[in-house]
Amino acid sequence: MEEERLERIRDELHRQNYKLTPQRESTIRVLLENEEDHLSAEDIYLRVKEKSPDIGLATVYRTLELMSELHILHKINFGDGVARYEFKSEKGEHHHHHLICLDCGKVNEIQEDHLGEVERAVSDKYHFIIKDHRLIFHGICEECATKEGNSH
Amino acid sequence: MEEERLERIRDELHRQNYKLTPQRESTIRVLLENEEDHLSAEDIYLRVKEKSPDIGLATVYRTLELMSELHILHKINFGDGVARYEFKSEKGEHHHHHLICLDCGKVNEIQEDHLGEVERAVSDKYHFIIKDHRLIFHGICEECATKEGNSH
DNA sequence: GTAGATGCAAAACATTTGCATCAGT
DNA sequence: ACTGATGCAAATGTTTTGCATCTAC
Numbered sequence: 001m002e003e004e005r006l007e008r009i010r011d012e013l014h015r016q017n018y019k020l021t022p023q024r025e026s027t028i029r030v031l032l033e034n035e036e037d038h039l040s041a042e043d044i045y046l047r048v049k050e051k052s053p054d055i056g057l058a059t060v061y062r063t064l065e066l067m068s069e070l071h072i073l074h075k076i077n078f079g080d081g082v083a084r085y086e087f088k089s090e091k092g093e094h095h096h097h098h099l100i101c102l103d104c105g106k107v108n109e110i111q112e113d114h115l116g117e118v119e120r121a122v123s124d125k126y127h128f129i130i131k132d133h134r135l136i137f138h139g140i141c142e143e144c145a146t147k148e149g150n151s152h
Numbered sequence: 153m154e155e156e157r158l159e160r161i162r163d164e165l166h167r168q169n170y171k172l173t174p175q176r177e178s179t180i181r182v183l184l185e186n187e188e189d190h191l192s193a194e195d196i197y198l199r200v201k202e203k204s205p206d207i208g209l210a211t212v213y214r215t216l217e218l219m220s221e222l223h224i225l226h227k228i229n230f231g232d233g234v235a236r237y238e239f240k241s242e243k244g245e246h247h248h249h250h251l252i253c254l255d256c257g258k259v260n261e262i263q264e265d266h267l268g269e270v271e272r273a274v275s276d277k278y279h280f281i282i283k284d285h286r287l288i289f290h291g292i293c294e295e296c297a298t299k300e301g302n303s304h
Numbered sequence: 305g306t307a308g309a310t311g312c313a314a315a316a317c318a319t320t321t322g323c324a325t326c327a328g329t
Numbered sequence: 330a331c332t333g334a335t336g337c338a339a340a341t342g343t344t345t346t347g348c349a350t351c352t353a354c
Binding site: 169170171173175176206207208209210211214233 | 332333334335336337338343344
Binding site: 075076077078079083097099101102108110112114115117118119121122125126127128129130131132133134135136137138139140141142145 | 227228229230231235249251253254260262264266267269270271273274277278279280281282283284285286287288289290291292293294297
């Protein structure tokens with residue numbers, strides 16, 4: 001589980017001559033413990049600080065940057081001015097999409113990847129070699145829709 | 153053509169008790185003349201400044217913000233730290249997607265919207281009322297692929 | 305002891321805001 | 330005159346950097 005994934009990350013770091021320092025470990029643990037939540041750097045910093053009060057914000061940023069370079073994390077931007085981070089799926093092409101609620105702002109992941117056909121069509125028509133995609137749906141989540149017969 | 157669209161924007165502004173000032177007009181003209189280019193606020197500012205050197209950056213930002221509120225422009229974020237702006241299609245639900253080249257950074261629009269089925273599936277399964285979507289493909293564009301038998 | 309990692313403060317960058325002034329009705 | 334719009338400079342918020350210090354091998 002968690003330890004295992006940490007182990008694999010440590011190995012990947014070592015392979016590239018980087019160290020898994022206590023600060024990096026704390027940062028990664030926070031990410032592992034909050035995988036559903038699409039935390040921003042500041043969010044992560046505050047949570048790491050609870051357990052390791054001496055960590056600096058710059059270190060968190062540097063860790064996130066490094067992990068993104070190593071393709072362990074993926075930096076995403078939902079358009080609200082802060083970057084958020086999530087683990088890349090470990091086995092290649094397992095894409096997922098995001099549902100963002102316009103009412104409450106919650107971000108949900110959905111695990112399907114129904115885009116095979118679409119990708120094929122686009123790739124053929126525009127001669128564009130697709131490496132990745134990002135699909136975001138904006139709308140109203142179930143809770144907000146039922147909450148108050150919302151007129152959306 | 154351009155004048156016509158400007159006319160319609162002027163009307164929309166007036167309907168909401170806003171004015172089409174010279175600064176706003178210059179800003180909108182730059183957007184109309186560079187519709188393909190996904191300009192950032194700074195880009196727009198520099199181009200407006202060529203013709204109207206006295207305009208301030210804040211005014212450009214305020215204009216872009218206003219036009220976004222009025223649903224004339226759409227503010228998008230490709231994840232590079234700056235917001236970009238494009239006109240909303242005038243007849244409602246005509247979505248388009250973006251192809252971003254990982255080599256040269258160019259952004260191309262594609263006009264299809266093949267997502268009807270996908271939307272239906274997602275909407276049914278997750279009880280999420282979809283209002284809009286954003287689909288971005290990252291990959292290698294035709295020029296970059298041919299340019300040098302690129303190994304991507 | 306050397307190379308990488310850290311914390312802090314300062315810098316950089318995009319964007320927003322406060323405020324005095326200006327323009328159009 | 331009144332309302333909204335502007336330019337400028339200052340403020341904000343996020344992220345990056347410079348640098349002296351620290352840590353692990």
